[in-house]
Amino acid sequence: MKLTTTHYRAAAAVALLIFLWLTFFAVRETEFVLVTQFGKPVRTIAQAGLHLKWFFQTANYFDRRLRIYNPRPSEFLSRDKKNLVIESYVAWKIQDPKRFVETVGDPVAAEMRLHDIVWSGLAAVLGTHDLDSMVSTSPEKIQAQQVLDDLTASTDRAALTQYGIQVIDVRIKRLNLPEQNKQSVYARMRAERERIARQYRAEGEEQALRIRADADRQKEEILSVAYKEAEKTKGEGDAESTRIYSQAYSRNPRFYKLLRTLEAYKKIFDDKTTAILSSDSELLKIMMRGESGVQ
Amino acid sequence: MNRWTFRRILLALLGLWLLTSVYIVPADQQALETRFGMVVSPRVMPGIHFSLPWPIDRITKLKVQQLQRLVVGGDLSDGVLGRTQPLASQFLTGDQNIINMRVVVQYSVGLPADYLFQAQDVAKAVGAAVEAELARRISRRSVDAILTTEKAAIQEEVRAAAQKRINEYRTGVLISTVNIEAVTPPPEAADAFRDVASARADSARIVNEAQGYANDVIPKARGQAQQALEAAAAYKQRKTNEALGDAARFTQVAAEYERASAVNGRRLYLETMEQILPRIKKLIVDPSGNLDLTIIRKGSEPRNPQ
Numbered sequence: 280m281k282l283t284t285t286h287y288r289a290a291a292a293v294a295l296l297i298f299l300w301l302t303f304f305a306v307r308e309t310e311f312v313l314v315t316q317f318g319k320p321v322r323t324i325a326q327a328g329l330h331l332k333w334f335f336q337t338a339n340y341f342d343r344r345l346r347i348y349n350p351r352p353s354e355f356l357s358r359d360k361k362n363l364v365i366e367s368y369v370a371w372k373i374q375d376p377k378r379f380v381e382t383v384g385d386p387v388a389a390e391m392r393l394h395d396i397v398w399s400g401l402a403a404v405l406g407t408h409d410l411d412s413m414v415s416t417s418p419e420k421i422q423a424q425q426v427l428d429d430l431t432a433s434t435d436r437a438a439l440t441q442y443g444i445q446v447i448d449v450r451i452k453r454l455n456l457p458e459q460n461k462q463s464v465y466a467r468m469r470a471e472r473e474r475i476a477r478q479y480r481a482e483g484e485e486q487a488l489r490i491r492a493d494a495d496r497q498k499e500e501i502l503s504v505a506y507k508e509a510e511k512t513k514g515e516g517d518a519e520s521t522r523i524y525s526q527a528y529s530r531n532p533r534f535y536k537l538l539r540t541l542e543a544y545k546k547i548f549d550d551k552t553t554a555i556l557s558s559d560s561e562l563l564k565i566m567m568r569g570e571s572g573v574q
Numbered sequence: 575m576n577r578w579t580f581r582r583i584l585l586a587l588l589g590l591w592l593l594t595s596v597y598i599v600p601a602d603q604q605a606l607e608t609r610f611g612m613v614v615s616p617r618v619m620p621g622i623h624f625s626l627p628w629p630i631d632r633i634t635k636l637k638v639q640q641l642q643r644l645v646v647g648g649d650l651s652d653g654v655l656g657r658t659q660p661l662a663s664q665f666l667t668g669d670q671n672i673i674n675m676r677v678v679v680q681y682s683v684g685l686p687a688d689y690l691f692q693a694q695d696v697a698k699a700v701g702a703a704v705e706a707e708l709a710r711r712i713s714r715r716s717v718d719a720i721l722t723t724e725k726a727a728i729q730e731e732v733r734a735a736a737q738k739r740i741n742e743y744r745t746g747v748l749i750s751t752v753n754i755e756a757v758t759p760p761p762e763a764a765d766a767f768r769d770v771a772s773a774r775a776d777s778a779r780i781v782n783e784a785q786g787y788a789n790d791v792i793p794k795a796r797g798q799a800q801q802a803l804e805a806a807a808a809y810k811q812r813k814t815n816e817a818l819g820d821a822a823r824f825t826q827v828a829a830e831y832e833r834a835s836a837v838n839g840r841r842l843y844l845e846t847m848e849q850i851l852p853r854i855k856k857l858i859v860d861p862s863g864n865l866d867l868t869i870i871r872k873g874s875e876p877r878n879p880q
């Protein structure tokens with residue numbers, strides 16, 4: 280095969296393409312590029328876009344995006360000797376690719392280092408704090424936020440200088456108790472609930488009794504007041520009738536005496552009564568003596 | 575293959591290549607344009623647009639309005655399938671009780687550039703932030719508050735705080751809701767919690783019963799009181815009227831009596847005697863003679879003849 284001009288041109292074009300391919304490279308927003316020359320880092324590119332390098336240099340890409348690392352849940356002992364299982368997460372990203380590649384190399388190794396830093400940080404923090412400062416119903420006791428802010432700052436300092444890693448956040452995702460402690464917690468919860476249930480029932484009973492007693496008192500009060508009023512009214516009636524009678528009768532006491540005595544006789548004498556009448560009496564005089572008995 | 579055909583193919587390929595510079599963003603989406611990896615248009619609205627052809631410019635489309643759903647705590651599908659992750663849903667309350675929680679987070683894309691380029695796993699970051707804020711809120715409240723009154727407050731606090739946190743992470747996400755779907759005591763103590771609820775109901779019931787008793791007794795007493803008062807008033811009225819009537823009658827009769835007292839007195843006397851004497855036993859004796867009282871005894875005790 281004979282080499283023609285066309286062949287030369289084609290070869291030159293291919294060579295140019297390869298040269299361009301080795302010279303230009305794109306950096307995406309999600310990446311850092313560390314340019315190395317025969318393995319030796321020469322510069323770091325953080326700006327996305329099209330960039331140039333010598334064809335003998337190599338572009339190494341690093342994901343610069345935020346990563347969430349979840350260390351395994353670990354058990355810690357607080358200052359007041361209480362066990363606590365803490366599940367944390369670390370938000371981190373590569374900040375200095377050169378340092379990163381020199382010290383840890385890859386994200387998995389980085390996360391192992393982070394695990395160690397965070398674990399020892401949490402252990403130190405909990406060793407100097409009571410359980411109350413993490414979990415409590417009184418907000419002034421809780422120092423978790425401050426503690427975690429401090430831990431984030433110290434982890435960030437350590438990770439950045441040592442591994443070129445920026446730690447944005449270290450947070451506690453979950454606080455829990457170790458499995459072996461849970462049974463006693465459940466027992467305590469049950470006891471607490473039973474106490475509360477008893478309290479509710481007793482309070483209900485108390486209130487009900489109070490309502491009933493109050494109702495009974497009101498009833499007695501209403502009835503006795505009514506009795507008082509009623510008796511007063513009846514007395515008024517009796518007084519009024521007595522007044523009327525006495526007024527009427529005192530105008531003619533003799534007639535009253537006669538009338539009333541005769542009325543009384545009607546009631547006093549019944550069929551069991553035996554009257555011994557003198558034949559001389561007013562009633563029988565006429566019967567005995569005839570007309571002369573009239574006088 | 576002649577030279578012309580070759581040029582036509584080249585032209586056609588060139589045309590196709592140029593076509594890659596035209597793109598359409600649908601109405602429910604937004605797009606982001608990058609040139610050699612660098613963002614040149616962070617937010618391209620719906621419509622037809624032009625860019626430099628592939629591979630210089632690249633277009634990424636995103637459904638920004640679409641709400642994405644994330645479950646923190648026990649997973650929904652796991653619950654449906656009967657598998658539970660007790661640890662994943664357990665939280666420690668401020669009074670050191672354990673409760674199970676399931677929270678559903680809904681979020682949408684706020685800043686497409688951040689959403690696409692700033693975090694490896696946006697959902698994981700959002701979930702972690704929400705979970706941390708949730709755990710923090712729960713660790714400072716009592717179990718009663720969480721189970722009853724504080725739910726809405728926790729939701730809102732977690733939403734606001736988690737939004738602030740993920741803004742620091744630059745995930746470009748807008749959290750629209752944080753919803754506590756389920757908050758339950760652990761199964762090991764559930765019956766005790768239920769008993770508290772029934773105790774509360776019992777308490778309300780006996781209070782209601784007592785109230786019912788009061789509502790029954792007091793009106794009845796009022797009725798009885800009114801009855802007594804009315805009876806007394808009636809008694810007074812009756813006594814007064816009777817007295818008035820008796821007095822009027824007496825006054826009338828007395829007036830007539832006065833007119834001829836001797837005759838009327840005798841008449842009244844005799845009328846009364848007429849009424850009473852027929853009923854009674856009578857012995858008539860002479861005033862001068864002695865009375866043998868044995869006849870009375872005989873008369874009254876006839877069954878004793880000794």
